[in-house]
Amino acid sequence: MSGAPILSHPHERHDPHRIGDKVPMTHELIRLRGARQNNLKHLDVELPLGALTVITGPSGSGKSSLAFDTIYAEGQRRYVETFSPYARQFLDRMDKPAVDTIEGIPPAIAIDQTNPVKSSRSTVGTMTELNDHLKLLFARAARLFCQGCGREVRRDSADAIVADILARGDGARALIAFDVALTGEVDADKVRAELDRQGYTRVEQVDPSTLRVTRDRVRLTEANRERISEAVEAALRAGQGHVSVLPLDANREPADHWRFSEHLHCPDCDREYSDPIPNAFSFNSPMGACDACRGFGRVMGIDYRLVIPDENKSLAAGAIKPWQTESYEECQRDLMRHARRAGVATDIPWKDLPEADRRWVIAGDADWSWSSNRGGWYGVQRFFDWLESRSYKMHIRVLLSRYRSYDECPSCRGARLKPEALLWRVGSKEDADAVLDPSQRFQPPGAQFSEEVLQSLPGLNIADIVGLALARTRGLFQRLHLPAPMDAASDLLLDAIRARTAYLVDVGLDYLTLDRQSRTLSGGEVQRINLTTALGTSLVNTLFVLDEPSIGLHPRDMDRIIGVMHRLRDAGNSLLVVEHDPKVIRAADHVIDMGPGPGERGGEIVFQGTPGALVHSDHSLTAAYLNGRRRVVAERRQHAGAQQQSADRQPRKSDCQGRRSACFDWHTPTSLRIVFTSLSDTRLRVEMKCAADCGPASVSSGRTNRAVDRTDE
Numbered sequence: 001m002s003g004a005p006i007l008s009h010p011h012e013r014h015d016p017h018r019i020g021d022k023v024p025m026t027h028e029l030i031r032l033r034g035a036r037q038n039n040l041k042h043l044d045v046e047l048p049l050g051a052l053t054v055i056t057g058p059s060g061s062g063k064s065s066l067a068f069d070t071i072y073a074e075g076q077r078r079y080v081e082t083f084s085p086y087a088r089q090f091l092d093r094m095d096k097p098a099v100d101t102i103e104g105i106p107p108a109i110a111i112d113q114t115n116p117v118k119s120s121r122s123t124v125g126t127m128t129e130l131n132d133h134l135k136l137l138f139a140r141a142a143r144l145f146c147q148g149c150g151r152e153v154r155r156d157s158a159d160a161i162v163a164d165i166l167a168r169g170d171g172a173r174a175l176i177a178f179d180v181a182l183t184g185e186v187d188a189d190k191v192r193a194e195l196d197r198q199g200y201t202r203v204e205q206v207d208p209s210t211l212r213v214t215r216d217r218v219r220l221t222e223a224n225r226e227r228i229s230e231a232v233e234a235a236l237r238a239g240q241g242h243v244s245v246l247p248l249d250a251n252r253e254p255a256d257h258w259r260f261s262e263h264l265h266c267p268d269c270d271r272e273y274s275d276p277i278p279n280a281f282s283f284n285s286p287m288g289a290c291d292a293c294r295g296f297g298r299v300m301g302i303d304y305r306l307v308i309p310d311e312n313k314s315l316a317a318g319a320i321k322p323w324q325t326e327s328y329e330e331c332q333r334d335l336m337r338h339a340r341r342a343g344v345a346t347d348i349p350w351k352d353l354p355e356a357d358r359r360w361v362i363a364g365d366a367d368w369s370w371s372s373n374r375g376g377w378y379g380v381q382r383f384f385d386w387l388e389s390r391s392y393k394m395h396i397r398v399l400l401s402r403y404r405s406y407d408e409c410p411s412c413r414g415a416r417l418k419p420e421a422l423l424w425r426v427g428s429k430e431d432a433d434a435v436l437d438p439s440q441r442f443q444p445p446g447a448q449f450s451e452e453v454l455q456s457l458p459g460l461n462i463a464d465i466v467g468l469a470l471a472r473t474r475g476l477f478q479r480l481h482l483p484a485p486m487d488a489a490s491d492l493l494l495d496a497i498r499a500r501t502a503y504l505v506d507v508g509l510d511y512l513t514l515d516r517q518s519r520t521l522s523g524g525e526v527q528r529i530n531l532t533t534a535l536g537t538s539l540v541n542t543l544f545v546l547d548e549p550s551i552g553l554h555p556r557d558m559d560r561i562i563g564v565m566h567r568l569r570d571a572g573n574s575l576l577v578v579e580h581d582p583k584v585i586r587a588a589d590h591v592i593d594m595g596p597g598p599g600e601r602g603g604e605i606v607f608q609g610t611p612g613a614l615v616h617s618d619h620s621l622t623a624a625y626l627n628g629r630r631r632v633v634a635e636r637r638q639h640a641g642a643q644q645q646s647a648d649r650q651p652r653k654s655d656c657q658g659r660r661s662a663c664f665d666w667h668t669p670t671s672l673r674i675v676f677t678s679l680s681d682t683r684l685r686v687e688m689k690c691a692a693d694c695g696p697a698s699v700s701s702g703r704t705n706r707a708v709d710r711t712d713e
C-alpha cells in the first residue's frame with residue numbers, strides 16, 4: 001500500500017469547489033512584500049483572509065495595479081498551476097506579477113465589468129445557470145397539455161384505467177379491446193388467423209390499416225373489478241400500451257369510445273407525445289433547438305425599410321438604394337425597362353405608387369422563373385435571393401449585412417425551442433395569473449386550441465417564464481408548489497431556483513428577463529450577475545476581486561449588493577473590492593487607501609485599517625470626503641440642475657404596444673441627457689417628439705442596440 005487515502009489528501013482543504021457550511025472568519029493573512037507592478041512603490045501589504053477589503057483612492061493611484069494586476073494575477077496563476085500540465089495548455093497563463101513574495105493567497109476569481117460574451121446563444125438564463133435548473137425542473141415536474149385540444153395529457157396506469165371506467169361505466173356492458181395496426185407488407189388474413197389461434201374470436205376491421213380485437217365483453221360493475229382489471233392489463237400488453245373501452249347501448253352497439261394509454265397520449269386527438277427529457281427544454285441542445293432557426297429564435301431576412309430608405313424618391317431617382325452603385329446599375333436599367341412595359345410610374349415618389357405597383361417592384365412577375373428565358377421582371381426580392389446564393393463571397397456578405405433584418409422565427413415564434421417543449425407547463429392557474437396576465441400567455445406554435453383555452457390552462461410554459469422580469473420570476477417560484485409526490489431532487493432544484501432569482505433581485509436586476517441576450521448587457525449588469533452566480537455555486541476559500549460594483553447601480557440597491565458581498569464573505573470567502581462609494585467603504589472590514597495622487601505621484605498606501613479609523617485619518621483624501629471636510633462639487637451642481645429642470649420633465653407612458661414593447665411620449669428640453677433603456681428587449685425603437693425645442697412636428701426616430709445601465713435620468 002502506498003499513498004494516503006484520497007479523502008484525507010492535504011490539498012482537499014484548499015479545493016475551491018467544495019461546498020461547505022459557514023466558515024468562521026479566519027485570522028490568516030495574505031502577505032505581499034515588495035509589490036511594484038506599474039506605479040506601485042515597493043509596497044508591503046497584509047490583507048485579512050475571510051474579510052471584505054476595499055481598496056480606494058484617487059483614480060490612477062494604483063488601486064487596480066494592486067487588486068487586479070498583482071493579487072488577482074498571482075491568485076489566478078497559482079490556481080492554474082494546480083491543474084495538470086495537459087489541462088494547463090488550454091488555459092490562459094498569466095505573467096508573474098512584479099512582486100518579491102506573496103504568501104497565503106487563495107484561488108482567485110475576478111468579477112469585473114468586461115462583457116466577453118459575443119454569442120447570441122448566451123442569455124441571462126444561461127449565464128446564471130437558471131436555464132439548466134429550469135430544464136431539469138420541466139423534465140421532472142411539468143405537465144403536458146395536448147397541442148390539439150389543450151387538455152392535460154396523462155399516462156394511465158392499469159389501476160387508474162379500471163377506476164376510471166368503473167366510475168364512468170355506471171353498470172353498462174362494454175367491450176374491452178385493443179387495436180392491431182396492419183402496416184406495410186402484413187397480410188390481414190394471416191393476422192386474423194394468428195389472433196384466432198390465440199383465442200380471440202371477435203375481430204373487426206375498423207379501417208384499412210386497423211383491426212380491433214375484443215379482449216372481453218363485461219358489465220362495468222364493482223363486482224367484476226378483478227375480471228375488468230385482468231382484461232385491461234392483457235389489452236394493454238397486446239395493444240402496445242393502448243386500450244379501448246366501448247360501452248354498449250340497448251341494441252348492444254358501441255355508444256362511445258374511451259381510449260387509454262400507458263404512454264403520453266391524448267385519447268381525444270389520438271396524438272402521442274415523447275417523454276420529457278431535460279435537453280428538450282434547452283435551445284443549446286440539438287434535442288431542444290427549433291429546427292428552423294437552430295435555437296437562435298430569429299431568422300435572417302431583408303429589411304425593406306433599409307432597401308428603400310427614402311420613400312420620397314421615385315424609381316427613376318433611385319428609390320431602390322442597393323441599385324444606385326456601379327455594380328448593380330444593370331438592375332436599375334432592368335427595373336426602368338420593365339416598369340415602362342408594365343405601366344408602373346417611374347417619376348412619382350415611391351410612397352405615392354399604388355400598393356399593387358409597389359408589391360410588383362419588390363416581388364417581380366408572378367410567373368418569372370430562374371430557368372425561363374422569357375425575360376420579365378425578377379423583382380427586388382429575387383435579387384436578394386440571388387445575392388444570398390452567393391454569400392460565400394465576402395463583399396456580398398458585407399452588402400447583405402447592410403439590408404439585414406432579424407425577424408422572429410415563425411416556427412418557434414422566437415422561443416428557440418421545438419414546438420412540443422412549449423406544451424409543457426409548471427404551476428397552477430393561480431400561480432400563473434399572479435405573475436402574468438392571462439392575455440399575455442405564449443401561444444405554443446402549432447397549437448389548435450383557442451386563445452380562450454390557452455388562458456384557462458394552469459401554469460406557464462418555459463417561454464412564458466424566461467420572458468418574465470426577474471422580480472416576477474422570483475414571485476412565481478416563491479409561490480410554486482409542485483404536485484405531490486415531490487422527490488428530494490425536485491425539492492433541491494426548486495430551492496436553488498428560488499435562491500438564485502432572489503440574489504438577482506437583491507442586486508437590483510429585478511427588471512432583466514432570462515431570455516435577455518448576454519451580449520446586450522452593460523458591464524455593471526454582467527458583474528452583478530457573476531456575483532450572484534458565485535453565491536449560487538457555494539464556493540468557499542476563494543478570493544473574489546471586484547471592480548467598482550456600485551457603478552450603474554441605483555443608490556437604493558447599494559445596501560443589497562453590500563449584503564450579497566457580506567454573504568459571500570460569511571460563507572468563508574475573501575473579497576477584495578476596488579471602490580469609491582462611501583457606503584461600500586463603510587461596510588468594509590478593512591480599507592486600503594491608495595494615493596496620494598495619480599500616476600507617478602501615487603502607488604503608495606496612505607491609510608490602512610478599519611473604516612472607523614479611516615474617518616479620523618489626517619492624510620487621506622478619501623477620509624476628507626467621508627467625514628465631510630471636502631465635497632464632490634460636480635455632483636452638487638448636477639443635482640441642482642436636475643431640480644431646476646424637473647418641472648419640465650413630464651415623462652408619460654402613452655401607449656403600450658404588445659407584450660414586449662412600449663411607446664413613450666417624452667417632452668423635455670434638449671439640454672437634459674436622456675437615456676432610453678429597454679428593459680426586456682434590446683431592439684428598442686425610440687421615437688422622440690421634442691416639443692420644447694423643435695416643435696411638435698419634428699420627429700426623430702432611431703434604433704439602438706446599445707446596452708446601458710438602468711437609470712432614473
Ligand SMILES: [Zn+2]
Nearest residue numbers: 146149266269
Ligand atoms: Zn388532444
Ligand SMILES: [Zn+2]
Nearest residue numbers: 290293409412
Ligand atoms: Zn425557431
